[in-house]
Amino acid sequence: MRPAYDTLRAMLTTINFVAGVLFCCLFWLLAGDAVTEMLRPRPVMEQKAYRPGTGGGGEPEEKVTNGIHDATGLIFAEGFEAVRGNCTACHSAKLITQNRATAAGWTEIIRWMQATQNLHDLGENEEIIVKYLATNYAPEDVGRRAGLDVESIEWYLLELE
Known part of the structure; x- marks a missing residue:
């Protein structure tokens, strides 16, 4: 068996x-x-270190066209490096460019991010950042055109032949 x-x-x-x-x-x-x-x-992506102050010196991510940093869309002016280093680490630069505020308004936005979004203390960079934002992204008086002053318009009749 x-x-x-x-x-x-x-x-x-x-x-x-x-x-x-x-x-x-x-x-x-x-x-x-x-x-x-x-x-x-998978190929490993090479990370290039950011070099502040290059001012568009040849590398694509540092290119500046008509005063606008190509990679971020931010105005390339004094304080740009501080804004890019502190702000765009957490959110897109588009969030900056689509908003307008005074220095007090930008400070209030920073306080809100610190209170609700865990933004770290910016230290001495805060003054640089607020100055940059208030200078380059201040409120604009753009909107509808002013109403016509009908009383001051010189009216005439159009004669058709």
């Missing part, structure tokens, strides 16, 4: 092995490309 048991066990082992090989082949046919893609090593 023992030889029949050993034979059955050997057959089941062989069947399991063949089933495993077939399963692996089927899996490779269906998902082989995805698995190969996942296992392929």
Whole structure:
């Protein structure tokens, strides 16, 4: 009785092995490309250190066109490095360029970020940042044109021939 048991066990082992090989082949046919893609090593992106004060000296991320820093869209002026280093570390520069405020308004925005968004203490950079923002992103008197003074308009009749 023992030889029949050993034979059955050997057959089941062989069947399991063949089933495993077939399963692996089927899996490779269906998902082989995805698995190969996942296992392929990815190139490591080189990080370039920011060099303050380069002023658009050739590297694409430092290029300035018409006074606007190309990579961020911020006005390239005194205090730019402090704003980029402190503000754009947490949010996009677009959040700055789409807003306008006075020095008091920008200070209030900074206080709000410190109270609700965990912004760190800016120390002596705060004065530089607020001055930059208030100078370059101050409120503008832009909007609808002033209403017409109908009383002062000199009206005339158009004569058609």
